[in-house]
Amino acid sequence: MDKKKNHTSSKEKQSSHNHMNHNHEENKESDSLHDSHEGHEDHGSHGGLHEHHHHGSFKEIFLKSLPFGIIIMLLSPMMGVTLPFQFSFPYSDILVSILATILIIYGGKPFYMGAIDEFKKKVPGMMALVTLGIGVSYFYSLYAVVGGYLTGEHIMDFFFEFASLLLIMLLGHWIEMKAVGEAGDAQKALAELMPKDADLVLEDDSIESRPVSQLKVGDIIRVQAGENIPADGVIQRGQSRVNESLLTGESKPIEKNTGDKVIGGSTNNEGVLYVEVQETGDKSFISQVQTLISQAQDQPSRAENLANKVASWLFYIAIAAAVIAFTVWLFLTDVQTAVLFTVTTLVIACPHALGLAIPLVTARSTSLGASRGLLVKDREALELATKADVMILDKTGTLTTGEFKVLNAETVSEIYSTNEILALMAGIEGGSSHPIAQSIVGYAENEGVKPINFDSIDVVSGAGVEGEANGHRYELISQKAFGQNIEFDVPKGATVSYLVEKGKAIGAVALGDELKSTSRELMNVLKSQGIKPIMATGDNEKAAKGVAEELGIEYRANQSPQDKYDLVESLKNEGKTVIMVGDGVNDAPSLALADVGVAIGAGTQVALDSADVILTQSDPGDIESFIELANKTTRKMRQNLIWGAGYNFIAIPIAAGILAPIGITLAPAIGAVLMSVSTVIVAINAMTLKLKN
Ligand SMILES: Nc1ncnc2c1ncn2[C@@H]1O[C@H](COP(=O)(O)OP(=O)(O)OP(=O)(O)O)[C@@H](O)[C@H]1O
Ligand SMILES: [Cu+]
Numbered sequence: 181m182d183k184k185k186n187h188t189s190s191k192e193k194q195s196s197h198n199h200m201n202h203n204h205e206e207n208k209e210s211d212s213l214h215d216s217h218e219g220h221e222d223h224g225s226h227g228g229l230h231e232h233h234h235h236g237s238f239k240e241i242f243l244k245s246l247p248f249g250i251i252i253m254l255l256s257p258m259m260g261v262t263l264p265f266q267f268s269f270p271y272s273d274i275l276v277s278i279l280a281t282i283l284i285i286y287g288g289k290p291f292y293m294g295a296i297d298e299f300k301k302k303v304p305g306m307m308a309l310v311t312l313g314i315g316v317s318y319f320y321s322l323y324a325v326v327g328g329y330l331t332g333e334h335i336m337d338f339f340f341e342f343a344s345l346l347l348i349m350l351l352g353h354w355i356e357m358k359a360v361g362e363a364g365d366a367q368k369a370l371a372e373l374m375p376k377d378a379d380l381v382l383e384d385d386s387i388e389s390r391p392v393s394q395l396k397v398g399d400i401i402r403v404q405a406g407e408n409i410p411a412d413g414v415i416q417r418g419q420s421r422v423n424e425s426l427l428t429g430e431s432k433p434i435e436k437n438t439g440d441k442v443i444g445g446s447t448n449n450e451g452v453l454y455v456e457v458q459e460t461g462d463k464s465f466i467s468q469v470q471t472l473i474s475q476a477q478d479q480p481s482r483a484e485n486l487a488n489k490v491a492s493w494l495f496y497i498a499i500a501a502a503v504i505a506f507t508v509w510l511f512l513t514d515v516q517t518a519v520l521f522t523v524t525t526l527v528i529a530c531p532h533a534l535g536l537a538i539p540l541v542t543a544r545s546t547s548l549g550a551s552r553g554l555l556v557k558d559r560e561a562l563e564l565a566t567k568a569d570v571m572i573l574d575k576t577g578t579l580t581t582g583e584f585k586v587l588n589a590e591t592v593s594e595i596y597s598t599n600e601i602l603a604l605m606a607g608i609e610g611g612s613s614h615p616i617a618q619s620i621v622g623y624a625e626n627e628g629v630k631p632i633n634f635d636s637i638d639v640v641s642g643a644g645v646e647g648e649a650n651g652h653r654y655e656l657i658s659q660k661a662f663g664q665n666i667e668f669d670v671p672k673g674a675t676v677s678y679l680v681e682k683g684k685a686i687g688a689v690a691l692g693d694e695l696k697s698t699s700r701e702l703m704n705v706l707k708s709q710g711i712k713p714i715m716a717t718g719d720n721e722k723a724a725k726g727v728a729e730e731l732g733i734e735y736r737a738n739q740s741p742q743d744k745y746d747l748v749e750s751l752k753n754e755g756k757t758v759i760m761v762g763d764g765v766n767d768a769p770s771l772a773l774a775d776v777g778v779a780i781g782a783g784t785q786v787a788l789d790s791a792d793v794i795l796t797q798s799d800p801g802d803i804e805s806f807i808e809l810a811n812k813t814t815r816k817m818r819q820n821l822i823w824g825a826g827y828n829f830i831a832i833p834i835a836a837g838i839l840a841p842i843g844i845t846l847a848p849a850i851g852a853v854l855m856s857v858s859t860v861i862v863a864i865n866a867m868t869l870k871l872k873n
């Protein structure tokens with residue numbers, strides 16, 4: 181084993197969801213995940229571009245600024261021309277100057293405070309541009325009025341332009357933020373699922389309300405119909421149907437009875453449940469998912485870094501364009517015209533669209549994914565998945581149900597009876613999380629055989645289990661690990677393991693497994709996408725061949741964890757982009773190595789930790805949805821980037837007056853409208869990211 185592989189085990193433990201497995205029916209998108217919020221306080225997740233939104237709500241400031249702006253616009257002519265609805269009276273321009281001063285101090289606050297933040301961070305950006313635009317139009321107009329009185333000459337002011345610009349900037353950013361909020365905030369939606377208080381059942385059966393944060397493992401809580409379950413736990417009493425759709429994507433309520441696990445944050449639809457708390461706080465399923473999401477959102481993707489870099493250049497590009505526009509227009513015409521072109525140029529260059537292009541798509545994609553049970557830990561996985569050439573799939577638990585039926589279990593020794601063999605097998609399997617283990621334990625129970633107590637049990641990944649009981653060492657291992665064939669009735673396509681003592685087989689068990697219903701469809705989808713499926717399994721040649729033939733795909737049998745790892749490595753060395761899908765401990769090294777590691781279903785902890793993507797349900801159909809999500813997310817990002825950058829590329833020269841010779845010029849307020857529209861378009865494009873069915 182080389183270095184890379186060890187890396188797997190050292191990965192931080194991020195999630196422990198042994199209860200992630202839920203039968204899959206049909207997924208429906210849940211709109212309640214995307215609650216809208218108009219505030220601007222909680223958009224920190226979109227990075228530095230949003231700092232300015234901490235300075236009050238655009239909605240409130242806009243509404244309060246509106247009367248001032250309207251009076252200014254009624255009292256001052258537009259570009260020196262008095263419109264029909266406008267009027268003036270002696271010294272009305274002094275009143276206008278006073279109102280404008282109030283307006284810039286109050287209404288301009290989010291912009292100049294934002295600009296100050298930007299300068300403090302030494303990254304001047306859009307707020308600096310907007311502030312400059314508003315400031316230039318205000319100070320020039322003030323100069324015009326004061327200068328007019330001093331010199332007795334009339335100088336044209338731009339208070340109309342100033343007021344309309346400021347109002348539209350406020351309105352535009354209000355609308356933008358609304359659109360941004362609607363693009364989805366998975367974190368917040370999840371946080372809202374958790375109730376604040378729980379009904380704790382005390383010793384004397386009385387009920388007391390407790391904050392959820394004070395719940396302890398082992399507490400019994402009462403959950404009434406219609407309430408959300410406050411913690412992960414096991415049902416002690418009661419039965420109900422529970423809706424887990426926001427957590428796992430499973431849209432149908434699930435029957436729950438005494439002894440079943442419930443997830444904190446899911447909704448108790450019907451009866452009263454008494455639940456024993458098993459996990460709270462950071463260890464709960466919901467906060468694990470939250471951690472995953474925030475980790476994913478904190479890593480800027482390559483596309484986002486690019487967008488941010490371009491957005492930061494835009495400040496300098498816009499300043500340069502504005503200076504050029506001012507100089508050229510001053511030379512060609514007069515100072516008033518030059519000032520207007522300068523202001524429009526500064527305003528239109530606000531790189532909002534570019535700055536939000538990627539974060540909006542990411543937010544939408546993450547919440548859409550989470551609502552379907554597709555948790556993307558590493559965002560680069562989405563970009564890489566679109567380029568995939570090969571998908572390596574594990575068989576047991578991934579393509580097949582992993583719900584083994586014991587077809588045949590018997591002794592192959594003269595000393596032990598079949599029941600003794602079964603008792604040993606069931607005992608040793610107590611220490612394994614392999615799907616085979618459960619089936620053997622269940623089978624023994626059905627046969628009325630009591631498992632033998634083992635003193636120590638070790639799992640040999642990819643081979644089986646070994647352990648000690650009554651001073652004897654036993655192994656329950658694959659045919660391959662044992663290395664010999666034993667005379668034993670093996671049904672076609674079965675998985676075979678031997679119980680071995682002192683190098684001699686004493687028992688044998690044959691197990692059968694079934695294909696998952698969506699496996700075949702997935703193969704068709706992969707082929708149509710140009711992704712070559714290869715099944716790599718630790719199982720024996722016959723069992724592997726049976727499944728592979730049914731699916732019509734290539735396969736590798738008898739693969740140890742190292743073999744699977746080597747397979748991924750050799751494909752990567754050929755320059756192929758590899759997706760690995762698996763659920764077991766034996767898949768963990770290759771999940772970590774693959775370009776995109778997808779852990780599917782209940783899986784094991786190690787698999788979940790090693791993967792880039794976690795599918796909470798055990799449905800190959802979700803692999804299809806993941807690929808679809810990856811393709812659509814990447815496409816939307818590309819569109820938004822092209823739009824955001826292209827908008828500035830075209831808008832800045834036009835604002836600077838390059839088309840004036842053919843009669844096209846833009847007033848500052850029109851520049852502000854265009855800037856807002858460009859951002860809203862980016863937001864709408866992100867919001868329309870949807871998955872079929
Ligand atoms: N707990 C166990 N009990 C009995 N046999 C086991 C156990 N774990 C592994 N084996 C044997 O080792 C073989 C390989 O196991 P491994 O976990 O690598 O692959 P698998 O689960 O069969 O297939 P896949 O790689 O497709 O998931 C199994 O087919 C089985 O015969
Ligand atoms: Cu903007």
Ligand SMILES: [Mg+2]
Binds near residue numbers: 574575577578762764
């Ligand atoms: Mg497996």
